[in-house]
Amino acid sequence: MLEPVTLAQVAREAGVSPSTVSRILNGTANVAPDKRVRVEAVIARLNFRPNPQAQALAGGRSLTIGVVTPSLHSTFYGEALAGIEAALNDTPYHPIVISGQWRTEREQEALNVLLARRVDAVILLGGIVDDEVLRPLAQRVPIIAVGREVQGLGESCIVLDNALGMRLIAQHLLSLGHRQFAYISGAERQSDAMARKAAFLSCLHEAGLTPPPALMEVGHYLEDGGQGAAERLLATGLPFTALVCANDQMALGARLALYRAGRRVPDDVSLTGFDDVVTSRLMTPPLTTVRQAIYDIGVSAAHEALKLLDGQPAQRHVFTPELVVRDSTAPPRRPS
Amino acid sequence: MLEPVTLAQVAREAGVSPSTVSRILNGTANVAPDKRVRVEAVIARLNFRPNPQAQALAGGRSLTIGVVTPSLHSTFYGEALAGIEAALNDTPYHPIVISGQWRTEREQEALNVLLARRVDAVILLGGIVDDEVLRPLAQRVPIIAVGREVQGLGESCIVLDNALGMRLIAQHLLSLGHRQFAYISGAERQSDAMARKAAFLSCLHEAGLTPPPALMEVGHYLEDGGQGAAERLLATGLPFTALVCANDQMALGARLALYRAGRRVPDDVSLTGFDDVVTSRLMTPPLTTVRQAIYDIGVSAAHEALKLLDGQPAQRHVFTPELVVRDSTAPPRRPS
DNA sequence: TTGAAAGCGCTAACAC
DNA sequence: GTGTTAGCGCTTTCAA
Numbered sequence: 211m212l213e214p215v216t217l218a219q220v221a222r223e224a225g226v227s228p229s230t231v232s233r234i235l236n237g238t239a240n241v242a243p244d245k246r247v248r249v250e251a252v253i254a255r256l257n258f259r260p261n262p263q264a265q266a267l268a269g270g271r272s273l274t275i276g277v278v279t280p281s282l283h284s285t286f287y288g289e290a291l292a293g294i295e296a297a298l299n300d301t302p303y304h305p306i307v308i309s310g311q312w313r314t315e316r317e318q319e320a321l322n323v324l325l326a327r328r329v330d331a332v333i334l335l336g337g338i339v340d341d342e343v344l345r346p347l348a349q350r351v352p353i354i355a356v357g358r359e360v361q362g363l364g365e366s367c368i369v370l371d372n373a374l375g376m377r378l379i380a381q382h383l384l385s386l387g388h389r390q391f392a393y394i395s396g397a398e399r400q401s402d403a404m405a406r407k408a409a410f411l412s413c414l415h416e417a418g419l420t421p422p423p424a425l426m427e428v429g430h431y432l433e434d435g436g437q438g439a440a441e442r443l444l445a446t447g448l449p450f451t452a453l454v455c456a457n458d459q460m461a462l463g464a465r466l467a468l469y470r471a472g473r474r475v476p477d478d479v480s481l482t483g484f485d486d487v488v489t490s491r492l493m494t495p496p497l498t499t500v501r502q503a504i505y506d507i508g509v510s511a512a513h514e515a516l517k518l519l520d521g522q523p524a525q526r527h528v529f530t531p532e533l534v535v536r537d538s539t540a541p542p543r544r545p546s
Numbered sequence: 547m548l549e550p551v552t553l554a555q556v557a558r559e560a561g562v563s564p565s566t567v568s569r570i571l572n573g574t575a576n577v578a579p580d581k582r583v584r585v586e587a588v589i590a591r592l593n594f595r596p597n598p599q600a601q602a603l604a605g606g607r608s609l610t611i612g613v614v615t616p617s618l619h620s621t622f623y624g625e626a627l628a629g630i631e632a633a634l635n636d637t638p639y640h641p642i643v644i645s646g647q648w649r650t651e652r653e654q655e656a657l658n659v660l661l662a663r664r665v666d667a668v669i670l671l672g673g674i675v676d677d678e679v680l681r682p683l684a685q686r687v688p689i690i691a692v693g694r695e696v697q698g699l700g701e702s703c704i705v706l707d708n709a710l711g712m713r714l715i716a717q718h719l720l721s722l723g724h725r726q727f728a729y730i731s732g733a734e735r736q737s738d739a740m741a742r743k744a745a746f747l748s749c750l751h752e753a754g755l756t757p758p759p760a761l762m763e764v765g766h767y768l769e770d771g772g773q774g775a776a777e778r779l780l781a782t783g784l785p786f787t788a789l790v791c792a793n794d795q796m797a798l799g800a801r802l803a804l805y806r807a808g809r810r811v812p813d814d815v816s817l818t819g820f821d822d823v824v825t826s827r828l829m830t831p832p833l834t835t836v837r838q839a840i841y842d843i844g845v846s847a848a849h850e851a852l853k854l855l856d857g858q859p860a861q862r863h864v865f866t867p868e869l870v871v872r873d874s875t876a877p878p879r880r881p882s
Numbered sequence: 883t884t885g886a887a888a889g890c891g892c893t894a895a896c897a898c
Numbered sequence: 899g900t901g902t903t904a905g906c907g908c909t910t911t912c913a914a
Contacts, residue, residue, distance in 0.1 A: 212686050214664065216891060227901045232893060242899065259662035263602040264891035267906045272599060282628045283824070288619030295618060295645060304659070306642050309631060323640070326595035328550070350548050433828055466828050488619070492769055492802045494830040552907060563885045568909060578883065600907035603890045 215258040224252045235260060266328065275515050276324030276351075277307045278317060279335045285487040286459065286504060287335050290356065293508020294333060301516060303330070312432075314338055325350060331515040334358075338399055352518040356511045358401050366524035368511050372405035375500040375531035376456075379482050380413035382498070382533060383452045386541045388480060392425040392450040394439040394460050403431070406456045406484065425450055429460040436460025440467035451479060451542035458483035458490045458499055461538075465493060476540035486534055495537035502531050551594040560588045571596060602664065611851050612660030612687075613643045614653060615671045621823040622795065622840060623671050626692065629844020630669060637852060639666070648768075650674055661686060667851040670694075674735055688854040692847045694737050702860035704847050708741035711836040711867035712792075715818050716749035718834070718869060719788045722877045724816060728761040728786040730775040730796050739767065742792045742820065761786055765796040772796025776803035787815060787878035794819035794826045794835055801829060812876035822870055831873035838867050 217235075221228045226245055233239045234249050241249075252258070266272040277294060279287045294305050308324060310317030317339040324332055331352040334344070345362045347353060353360075355367045383391070393410055396403025407426075414421065424446045429435030436455055443453070444467065453468070455461035461483035468475055475481050475495055483490055483499035490497040507529055514524050553571075557564045562581055569575045570585050577585075588594070602608040613630060615623045630641050644660060646653030653675040660668055667688040670680070681698045683689060689696075691703045719727070729746055732739025743762075750757060760782045765771030772791055779789070780803065789804070791797035797819035804811055811817050811831060819826055822837035843865055850860050 214661075214686075218891075228892080229894080229902080230900060233900085236893080238894080240899065245900090259658070261603075261891050262663050263599045263608060264906090265893075266599040267597075267603055267908085268891075268893040270893090270906070282631060283621065283624030285619065285621065285825075288624055292618045292645070304642070304644075304663075306640070308640075309628070322595070325550075327598050327640075350550075433824070437828075462825065462828050465830060466832070469830050469832075488769070489621075489798065489825060492773075492798050494801055494805050496802070496805075554907075564908080565885060565910080566883090569884090572909080574909085576883065581884090597907055600890090601909075603892085603906090604908040604910080606890075606909090 214261070215256045217258070217260060220249065220252050220256060220258050223256070224249045271330050272328045273302050273304065274306050274327065274329045275303050275512070276321075276327065276329035276332045277305050277335065278310055278320045278324070278332065278337060279307060280310050280312050280317075280337055282307070282309045284459070285489050286457070286485055289488065289504045290335055290508035290511070293505040294512045296505075297509040297512030298516075303516070303519075305333075305512075310337060310339070312338065312430075314340075318343060321347060330519055333511045333515055335511075336400070336402075338397070352515065352524075354511050354514050354518070354524065356507060364524065365526040366514060366518065368507055368514065368527045368529070370402070370502050370507070370529045370531055372402050372531075373409035375484060375502070376406045376409035377413050378500055378531065378533040379454060379484065379498075380410055382535065383454070383480060383482065383539065384413070384417050386480070386539060388452040388542050389419060390450045390452070390542075391419070391421045392427070392443045392448075392453045393421060394427045394429040394436055394443070394453070394455045394464060396431040396456045396460075397428065400431070403456055410454060421450075422448060424448055429455070429463065431457050431459060433459050433463040436463030437467045438463075440464035441471075444468075444471050444473070452539070453479050453481050455481070455483050458485045458487045458497060461497055461499070462489070462493065465497075475538050477543060480539040480542070482539060491536065493538070498536045498539040499534050500531045501534050503529060550597070551592045553594070553596060556585065556588050556592060556594050559592070560585045607666050608664045609638050610640050610642050610663065610665045611848070612657075612663065612665035612668045613641050613671065614646055614656045614660070614668065614673060615643060616646050616648050616653075616673055618643070618645045620795070621825055622793070622821055625824065625840045626671055626844035626847070629841040630848045633845040633848035634852075639852070639855075641669075641848075646673060646675070648674065648766075650676075654679060657683060666855055669847045669851055671847075672736070672738075674733070688851065688860075690847050690850050690854070690860065692843060700860070701862040702850060702854065704843055704850065704863045704865070706738070706838050706843070706865045706867055708738050708867075709745040711820060711838070712742045712745035713749050714836055714867065714869040715790060715820065715834075716746055718871065719790070719816060719818065719875065720749070720753050722816065722875060724788040724878050725755060726786045726788070726878075727755070727757045728763070728779045728784075728789045729757060730763045730765040730772055730779075730789070730791045730800060732767040732792045732796075733764065736767070739792055746790060757786075758784060760784055765791070765799065767793050767795060769795050769799040772799030773803045774799070776800035777807075780804075780807050780809070788875075789815050789817050791817070791819050794821045794823045794833060797833055797835070798825070798829065801833075811874050813879065816875040816878070818875060827872065829874070834872045834875040835870050836867045837870050839865060 308320040427439035429439040486501035644656040672693045763775035765775040819835035826833040
C-alpha cells in the first residue's frame with residue numbers, strides 16, 4: 211500500500227513553506243506567480259490531494275454535509291439524493307448519507323452519527339423523527355428540512371404545496387365524472403401526508419361528497435402498504451370508481467392488488483399517485499400523478515445548505531406541483 | 547452552535563489522563579476497574595463521541611469504506627447499498643457512497659475522491675471503469691468488486707453465476723414452447739452483460755435455434771434503453787413470442803413499449819427480466835425473472851471488506867441465482 | 883497500570 | 899508576500 215503524498219512533501223519539493231502551499235490550495239492569500247506555478251507543477255506531478263481529515267481537524271470544518279434519508283432504495287428519495295450529490299459536485303463539500311430505515315430510533319441515531327462525524331450541515335429528507343428532537347439539534351449544526359415543516363427551524367424548510375397537488379388530482383377525477391372515491395394515505399405522523407389527506411377531503415366536501423370512513427385507508431407511503439391497503443379496500447365490498455393514493459409507491463402496490471382482484475385500470479377503477487417518480491411513467495398503464503420535481507428539490511436543499519455555511523440566511527422554498535395525466539385515469543364506466 | 551465535547555474534557559472531569567480515556571475507548575490496554583467506571587460515567591453524562599477526523603488522523607485509519615455505485619437512484623444498486631449499510635451498522639466503519647452516473651470519467655473521479663478521503667477500503671458496485679484502472683488502485687487500498695470480474699484482483703470479487711441465471715430463463719421459455727426470441731442486452735463493456743448474452747445464445751443453439759441478428763438489441767441496463775430497444779425490435783416487423791431482457795430495469799422499459807404497441811403480456815409476448823428487483827413483483831403483470839439476492843450480495847461485500855481490513859484474506863463468492871416464475875410468461879399462442 | 887510527550891497533515895494567526 | 903509557530907482531537911510509543 212503506497213503512502214499518500216502530504217502537503218509537507220509538496221512544500222519541500224517546491225522549495226517553499228507549507229503555509230504557501232496551503233494558501234495556494236485554499237486561495238487564502240496572494241502568492242507570487244512564480245512560486246504558485248512551481249507549487250502547482252509539483253502538486254500535479256505528485257498527484258497530491260490534501261487529506262480531508264487533517265483539513266477538517268485544522269480548519270474546524272469537515273467539508274461534509276450529512277444527509278438523512280428514510281431509505282436508500284426508494285425511487286423517490288433516491289432522486290433527491292442524486293440531486294444533492296449533483297449540486298455538491300463542484301464544491302469542496304461531499305454528502306455523507308445515512309438511512310433511517312423508516313424507524314424513529316434509527317433516524318435519531320443517524321443524526322447522532324452525523325454530529326459525531328462533525329458534518330458541517332445536515333439535510334433531512336422527510337423523516338419521522340419528532341420536531342422536538344430537531345430543534346435542539348439545530349443549535350449544534352445548520353439543518354435543512356426537506357418535505358416537512360419543522361416548527362422553529364425558520365426558513366430552512368423546503369416543501370411542496372401538498373394541498374395544491376392533491377387538489378389537482380381531485381379536480382381531475384371529479385371533472386372526469388367520478389363520485390365514488392377510495393383513498394390511501396401516508397402515516398399520521400407525517401405532516402405532508404396529513405396535508406394531502408386534508409386537501410383531498412376538503413375538495414370532495416366542496417363537491418358535496420364524503421367518502422365512507424371504510425374507504426379511507428393508510429399505506430405508510432410504501433409499496434407493500436399500498437398493496438395491503440388496496441386489498442382491505444376491495445374487501446369492504448363498497449363501490450369506488452377512483453382510487454387515490456397519497457404517493458406513487460403506494461399506487462404501485464395498489465396496482466398489484468387491483469390486478470390480482472381482476473379490476474382493470476382505468477376501465478373499472480381509475481388510479482392516481484403523487485410525486486411522479488421515474489418509474490410511474492413505466493407502469494401499465496402509465497400512472498396519472500402530480501409531479502414533484504424531487505431531483506430539483508434535492509438540488510435546492512444542497513444550495514440552501516451551502517448558503518447557510520456561507521453565512522447567508524436560508525430562504526424558504528415552496529415548490530409547485532404539476533398535474534401529469536397519463537392512462538391510469540378515465541371517466542367511470544357507470545357514473546353513479 | 548454548541549462546541550462538541552472532547553476527549554481531553556472527559557479526561558479532566560474523570561481525573562485521568564487522555565491516554566487512559568483513549569485506552570478505554572479502544573480497548574487497547576487494561577485499565578483499573580474503578581477508573582474505567584468513572585470514565586464511562588463521564589462519557590455517558592457528557593454524551594461524548596470521539597471525533598472521527600481526529601481518530602483518522604492519529605490512527606491512520608479513516609474508519610470509512612468508500613462505495614462506488616453507478617447510480618444513486620437505481621432499484622438494483624439501491625438494494626446493494628442498503629445491504630452494505632446494514633452490514634456496517636454495528637462496526638466502527640461507515641460507508642461513504644459516490645455515484646459514477648454510468649460515466650467512465652465520473653467513476654474514475656469517484657475513485658480518486660475516495661482515495662483522497664483516505665477510505666480504508668473500496669467497494670465497487672458493477673461499474674464500467676476499466677480493469678486497467680482498478681489494478682494500480684488496488685495497490686493503494688483494498689478493493690472489493692461486486693458483480694464483475696476484475697483480472698488481477700484475486701479473490702476479492704463477488705459475482706453471480708450469470709450463465710446459470712440466463713440458462714434458467716431460456717430453459718423456462720423453451721419448455722413453454724417458445725421458439726422465436728428477441729433479446730435486449732446490457733452494454734458490450736460489462737462482463738456480466740456479455741456472460742448473460744453468451745449463455746442465452748448457447749442455450750438456444752443447443753435447442754437448434756439462432757435468433758436473427760436484428761432481434762438482438764442493446765439497452766444498457768436502463769429503463770429507457772429497454773424501452774428504446776423494444777421499440778426497435780417491434781419496428782423490425784420480425785415475429786417473436788418471447789422477449790428476454792438482460793435485467794429487470796430494461797424489462798420495465800420494454801413493458802411500456804409493448805403496452806404502447808398494443809402487444810399484450812403474456813398473451814402476445816412473454817417477457818422476462820433478470821435480478822428480481824423489488825418492483826418486479828409489482829409490475830403488471832408481475833415479471834418472471836431470476837432472483838439475484840442483491841441485498842445479501844451487498845452484505846457479503848461489506849463483510850469481505852471488513853475481513854480485508856482485519857488482515858484476513860478475501861474469499862471469492864459466487865452467488866447462485868434462482869428462477870422466479872410469475873405472470874409475464876406463458877406458452878406462445880401459436881407455437882411456430 | 884498509567885501519564886507525559888510526540889505527532890498524524892493540515893490551517894491560521896503572527897511576525898517579518 | 900512568506901515563513902515560523904501553534905494547535906485541531908486523537909492515538910501511541912516510551913518511561914515510570
